[in-house]
Amino acid sequence: MAWSLLIRNGTVLDGSGAPGEGNDVAVEGDRIADVAPGLAGAAARVIDASGLMVAPGFIDIHSHSDLFYHACPSAESKVRQGVTTEVVGMCSFSPAPVGPGRAELVKAWAGGIGSRLPIAWESFGQYLEHLRRLGPSVNIVQFVGQGALRLATVGPDNRPPTAAEHAAMERYLAEALEAGAFGFSTGLVYPPSLYAFTEELIALARSMARRGGLYFSHIRGEAAMLEDAIAEAIRIGEEGGVPVQIAHIKAAGRENWGRMERALRLVDEARARGVEVTADVYPYTAGSTKMDNLMPSWMHDGGIPRLLGRLADSEARRRAMEECLVDGERWLTLSGATGWDEIVIATCSRPEIEGMSLAALARQSGKPPAEAMFDLILSERASVSMVLFSQSEDNVAKALGHPHVMVGSDSLGLSAGPGPHPGKPHPRMYGTFPRVLGRYCREQRLFSWETAVHKMTGMPAAKLRFKDRGLVRKGFAADLTLFDPATVRDEATYPDPHRHPTGIPYVVVNGQVVVDGPRFNAVPAGRVLTPA
Ligand SMILES: [Zn+2]
Structure with a gap:
């Protein structure tokens, strides 16, 4: 043979x-x-x-490529890193299910992350069929986003579900698991995911426990409330009877850097009493997300049109500044207090300002930084992403080195080559896995090659119950x-990410x-x- x-x-x-x-x-x-x-x-x-x-082949335990497979089924920027399987549907976002008449709502929601989803499905199963027809070059593990469950039922509003709506969410979740979802994810800083109280999430978890579903959590806060937010995620797993994954574990904002050890200790303590809690991390001190995530949660109530309306309203701007401006020079959000020079425009419709900090944009436009930020989010209709420098190098190494932390890119995009993908996206889109191998394993000797590879393969495979x-x-x-x-090494940098x-x-x-x-x-x- x-x-x-x-x-x-x-x-x-x-x-x-x-x-x-x-x-x-x-x-x-x-x-x-x-x-x-x-x-x-x-x-x-x-x-x-x-x-x-x-x-x-490496398993990217936390990725957002599901918003981009239709544009880039080859997933080249990911496979070139050695990744053969991606876990998607993270941070409450997933392209399905889509409730009756809610396609435009889901499109706008994904559009805020730079994705143009060609929604031609309603159920999770129909969406997975669409994915299969795309012919991706990478294996896909799809979760259902709890934000999608809420959009399909409650809609974008800030309120608890009615009993009927909650039952509908559980039904959508059961259908998704039946079709091939591995569990559900939250993004408890993103609307409408963040409108869910803990009890709502415990009930959702309980409803899938019997089917072996997993709970992957972007927690409610990664700054001052880090320990409380991790405790909440653990409680959802413990009372819901499901395994938990803490996504992209971090302590954001320098005044919170000291919290990382306590955060990791909470994971250890939960494991010691028998709760299956693990976490993942990306090997960079900057994160990346939508810039409108810098707005306080009340501004998001009712969805993007309402957000844009508030951004155009001087009274709402004044209230946001009163809440978020610290010492007149830093902006306080769930990601901690960040200096204007630490917030960098990643992708928007104006290439000339991509890669520029909000401090520089403010200087250029002669406006106070907060006003420059409001104006930018408004003129881009919330479709602007950012890179946010908020973490410490020490903590990245501490998390990476923890025995129950694996590697996840959290990357927001895919590219089929160095040319066409727009802007200055976070370099993790191209460099996460080789960076762990080159920088943290070979250069810093944080762990052995065997351990580095285990964190990218056997450990996530065990979490996903791969046989x-x-x-x-x-x-x-x-x-x-x-x-x-x-x-082996990453070549992508912040100024030259492609x-x-x-x-x-x-x-x-x-x-x-x-x-x-x-x-x-x-x-x-x-x-x-x-x-x-
Ligand atoms: Zn996230």
Whole structure:
């Protein structure tokens, strides 16, 4: 029998955290056929992996690519990093379900994140079918966003659901799980997710516990209320009877940097009493989100048209400034107090100001920074994203090094090449995984190669209850990433983000070689995965 692919002479890190071993890996079709030293047999293709490490394909445990697959099914900026599976539907956002007559509402909601969703579905199952027809080059694990559940039922309003609306949310969630969702996510700083009280979320969690659903949480605050917000997420899991993932764990705003240790201790304590809590982190001190997230939550009540109305109203602006302006020079939000020079415009309709800080924009326009910000969000109709420098390098390393924290890019976009994707998006879109390998593993020796790879493969695979992915094992799916430990590194930077990494010469998705040396084969090798 001839194998379809034989990878010879590499050091196999199997993803479990076990020490690397010199082994060959044989692939037949979409499966790993054998893992052993000196495999001798005919193969249609042989890759010499001398000097390379052979790892399971990386699993991005937290991504927003579902808002961009229709524009970029190749997911090139992601697969070039070694990622073969993405977990999407995060932070309360997902393209489905869409309630009857609510398509425009969902389009506007996704539009605020720069996505033009061609909504031609209502149910979660119809949406997954659409995803399959797109033919993505990466495997997709789709969660349902609790914001989408609320939009489909309550709508964009700031109020508790009626009993009938809550029952409808649980029905939508059950349908999504039935169709292939892995669980639900919250984004408790984003409307309308943030309008949910804890009890509403516990009830939702309880309704999916029996089906094995997972709860992934962008928590209610990552600054002054960090510990309370983590405690809330843990409580939802504990009382709802479901495993919890704390998304992109961070302590935002310098006055809160000291909270990170306590936050990680809460995770440890919950685990010690038997709650399955884990977390993920991206390897950067800046975050990125929509700029209208800087507005206090009352301004969002009623959706984007109402937000724009308030931004045009001088009385509402005055009230926002009274609440948010600290010492006249920093802006206080759920992400902590941030200086105007630490808030950078990422993507908007005016290329000449992309990459510019709000401090610089204010100087240029001769307006106070807050007014310049209001004007920008208003003129862009809330479709403007930002990069926000709010975290400490120490804390990034502390989180990355924690034994129950894995790697998630939180990236807001995909690109099929260095050219066309607009603006100055966060470099994590291109650099997350190679940055962990190059900077934190090779240069800073924060952990071994085996541990680094485990955090990107075996650990997220266990969280997702994968039975046959995330490890280099005979019979497992042939998702493989080959990297050079001497050279692997991220190349994307804040001023120059559209750069693919170096040192990742081969990426195999379900047995198909998608990254093949300098060539990128945009084949539909990915699958929409469903829970085991
Ligand atoms: Zn988030």
